[in-house]
Amino acid sequence: MENIRNFSIIAHIDHGKSTLADRMLQLTKVVSDNNLREQTLDTLDIERERGITVKSQTAALPYTAKNGKEYLLNLVDTPGHVDFSYEVSRALASCEAAVLLVDASQGVEAQTVANLYLAMENDLEIVPVINKVDLPSADIDGVLEQIENELGLPAEEVILASGKTGIGIEDILEAIVERVPHPEGNEEEKVSALIFDATYDPYRGAVIHTRMFNGVLKPGDKIKFMFSGETYDIEEVGYFRIQREKRDSLKAGEVGYIIAGIKRVSDIKNGDTITLNSNPCEGPLSGFREVKPVVFSSFYPIASDDYEDLSQAMERLQLNDASLIYEKDTSSALGSGFRCGFLGLLHLEIIQQRLEREFNQSIIVTAPSVRYRFQMSDGSTVYIDNPVEYPDSTFIKQSEELYIRANIVLPAEYLGPIIKLCMERRGIQQNMNYIDKKRVELIFEIPLGEVMFDFYDQLKSMSRGYASFDYEILDYRDSDLVKVDILVSGERVDALSIIVHRSRSESRGRHMCERLKDTIPKQMFKVPIQAAISGKIIARETISAMRKDVLAKCYGGDVSRKRKLLEKQKKGKKRMKMVGNVEIPQEAFLAVLKTKED
Incomplete structure (x- = not known):
């Protein structure tokens, strides 16, 4: 155990975490130069394309240090995005150290700060690294100052590195060997091991990623999960060396890893404790919680015949991703589909893209919403994430919505517009810190529902892409919520209903009506598009009717002849409207999700 070091790499998105891991794999000869590909630890196509880590990976790196000793360095890779912060926290709980990566040109950003706090909560040794020092735009002195002032880490401990060229990689590994304490634990004690991730193998079932704290596990042992109480027989154990x-x-x-014939990844809970069934440990390891979705949306197949294919695709996707939660859903406008829960907006986007790419599904995605809480007049509490299930407003005693603490790091020149944007979204400013002369950190408490709708797009466009955003979930707070229904030709379209704050209802209703007017094709009769709250119309647009020019044949003659033809046409339009049916195209459902600038 003296020669084992467990560490993780944490960073803001796109600060070069995966590239740095590639160089470590190369230096320790885990992957030969011939077999190395960029972002080796990123296994999904979408991860490689977008340069983000969605699913964390693990690698055991054998390393001979300058002191001549052989060490086993366990790299526990982590996702970078805020949606997967619980996965990051479990991965960090498996380590004794974290390599904190900061981009030499971008500097300290929102998730750099958030991930540092997460590492400190787990009492990890921090190894600060400035990456991408080879870039022409690198501002090493400025970033060193930020690390010292904003993060409170001594500048002399910072290692300068480049994941692209390999500069400083050996220095990082040496720092891990020298600065990081070896893991504590005892092989003689009762078995306790932390589950920090799980993947799916089509031939072997679920593969558990685990960190052993005490005891020894070997094939043939009967293990028990302390949260679920399930027991399994171990078939195989081992290390991750890419394979x-x-x-x-x-x-x-x-x-x-442990393979124990488990059928689905969803049977394994991240953060759960493994022990021996015959001789269990006293209690579970701390920090476990059930992962709860915060963003909800419905998926419907474009062609109703594809429902079975979509159902199978969802099942297969859930085998790989335990955090995806779904149930059957129906809509009068869109037919049968699934109501899904996600960890955040990025998680939703990734699942949608995986369905379209890996399973060739063509789907319609409804507007994402969050879970609201209602205190009813009979004393009960109701949680609603689907606007269709919104309770009768006469029985609602109090409505509450979820708030987040948003951490925004931005250049000082964009401060005014960003504060105005947060205020417009009903944000409450908590703090403002100057990281240095040019960069500011803003702390706002904002309703999560306000962030769902184009907030991130607006933030990026106002700051020309320089602002970074990170958030953590706070609590439910009292709020004046209403349900806005969209009526097309007098018929309510349930898939377009939304729950919003009363102060924002009119602007959102008007925006949706305008979008629908642009995308629903003209009919032979006038089509009114209305937004309503409890039957009261708050916004309206009208699609004018397609008209035949019935006066074309009248050249001259009495005006009463023209009036007679127009009256006849008017009666026909009226009769047509009574029997007419407006088909809403798929583009209309997508159009209402877009921002006003699109």
Whole structure:
């Protein structure tokens, strides 16, 4: 155990985490130069394309230090995005250290700060690294000053590196060996191991990623999950060396995998504790919580015949992603589909793209919403994430919505417009810190529902892409919520209903009506598009009727002849409207999600 080091790499999105990991794999000869590809630890196509890590990976790196000793360095990779912060926290709980990466040209950003706090909560040794020092735009002195002032880490401990060229990689590994304490634990004690992730193998079932704290596990042992109470027989244990490497046992302090014939990833809970069924440990490891979705949306197949294919695709996707939650849903406008829960907007986008790419599904996605809480007059509490299930307003005693603490780091020149944007979204300013002369950190408490609708797009466009955004969930607070219904030709379209704050209802209703007017094709009769709250119309647009020029044949003659033809046409239009049916195209559902600038 003296020669084991467990560490993680944490950083803001796109600060070069995966590239740095590539150089470490190359230096420790885990991957040969011939087999190396960019972002080796990113296994999904979408991760490689967008340069983000969605699913964390693990690698055991054998390293001979300058002191001549052999070390086993376990790299526990983490996702970078705020949506997966619980996964990050479980990965960090498996380590003794974190390599904190800061981009030499971008500097300290919102998630850099958030991830540092997360690492400090777990009492990890921090190894600060400035990456991308080879860039022409690198401002090393400025970033060193930010690390010292904003993060409170000594500048002399910072290592300068470049994941692209390999500068400083050996210095980082040496710092991990020298500064990081070896794992604590005892092989003789009762088994306790932390589950920090799980993946799916089509031939072997779910593969558990685990960190051993005490005891020894080997094939044939009967293990027990302390949260679910389920028991399984271990088939195989081993290390991750990109591919799985089978071992005789996993001992205290080690990081590895367990295969135990588990059918689905959803049967395994991140943060759960593994122990022996015959001789369990006293209690579970701290920090476990059930992952709860915060963003909800419905998926419907474009062609109703594809419902079965979509159902199978959702099942197969859930085998790989335990955080995806879904149930059957129906809509009068869109037919049968699924109501899904996600960890955040990025998670929603990734699931949608994976369905379209990996499973060739053509789907309509309804407007994302959050979960609201209602205190009813009979004393009960109701949680609603689908506007269709909105309770009768006469029985609502109090309505509440979820708030977040938003951390925004931005150049000082864009401060005014960004504060105005947050205020417009009903944000409450908590703090403002100057990181240095040019960069400011803003802390706002904002309703999560306000962030769902084009907030991130507006933030990026106002700051020309320089602002970074990170958030954490706070609590439910009293709010004046209403349900806005959209009526097309007098018929309510349930898939377009939204729950919003009363102060924003008129602007959102008008925006949706304008979008629908532009996308619904003209009919032979006038089509009114209305936004209503409890039957009261708050906004309206009208699609004018397609008209035949019935006066074309009248050249001259009495005006009463023209009036007679127009009256006849008017009666026909009226009769047509009574039997006419307005088909809402798929583009209309997508159009209402877009921002006003699109």
